[in-house]
Amino acid sequence: MRVKRVFAFLVVFLLAMYGSASVINMALTMSTPTYVGTGAFPVIVSIVNMGDETAFGAEAKVFLPSGENTVKLLGDIHPNREYAFNLSVGPVSLQSPGLYYGFLLVEYKDSNGYPLSIVGPFFVRYLSDSTPNIILSSEPLTLPVDGSATMKVSAKNTDDASHTVSL
Numbered sequence: 001m002r003v004k005r006v007f008a009f010l011v012v013f014l015l016a017m018y019g020s021a022s023v024i025n026m027a028l029t030m031s032t033p034t035y036v037g038t039g040a041f042p043v044i045v046s047i048v049n050m051g052d053e054t055a056f057g058a059e060a061k062v063f064l065p066s067g068e069n070t071v072k073l074l075g076d077i078h079p080n081r082e083y084a085f086n087l088s089v090g091p092v093s094l095q096s097p098g099l100y101y102g103f104l105l106v107e108y109k110d111s112n113g114y115p116l117s118i119v120g121p122f123f124v125r126y127l128s129d130s131t132p133n134i135i136l137s138s139e140p141l142t143l144p145v146d147g148s149a150t151m152k153v154s155a156k157n158t159d160d161a162s163h164t165v166s167l
Contacts, residue, residue: 022053024110026077028120032102035133036124037160040090043070043122047084047106049077055108055116062089064102077108097127133158134165 027048033041043062049055058074070089077083089102102124107117135156143149155165 022111023051024049024053024055024116025051026055026106026118028104028106028118030104030120030122032122032124034125036092036126038091038093038127039160040088041092041124043087043089043104045085045087045104046082047077048082049079052079053111054078056111058106058108060087061105062087062102063105064089064092065100066093092126100124100126134163
């Protein structure tokens with residue numbers, strides 16, 4: 001009787017091991033610019049499949065509330081490998097300046113063809129009413145008593161629109 005129990009346990013154990021499911025576990029990181037204008041902007045993406053099964057036919061899609069979307073075919077994402085890429089999103093045609101959300105959707109299939117996905121949100125400030133990204137610099141200057149001097153100033157516009165600067 002004891003031999004039958006041990007044999008039954010071994011059969012159940014082996015069947016459980018043989019039928020164990022594989023796992024696809026995706027980790028998603030993204031970075032976007034703080035401010036965006038009417039032109040295209042980059043979304044830097046990194047996906048890691050931390051499971052033990054390949055994600056087949058992966059496709060990344062970026063969606064914005066104004067209806068623009070960008071699609072990139074990624075192919076297969078193998079286990080324990082990082083897949084890093086840049087998406088160029090835009091041009092953007094939102095209605096008014098402000099903080100807007102977007103999201104990245106990565107769709108893929110497992111080995112049985114079952115569709116799966118991962119979603120990551122992001123926020124961008126569109127045509128912000130904040131101070132433009134302009135950098136001014138100059139060398140130190142010593143002014144004589146009751147005198148004057150000429151100061152050399154350098155200006156750099158890191159914004160995506162032209163600006164008028166006066167001192």
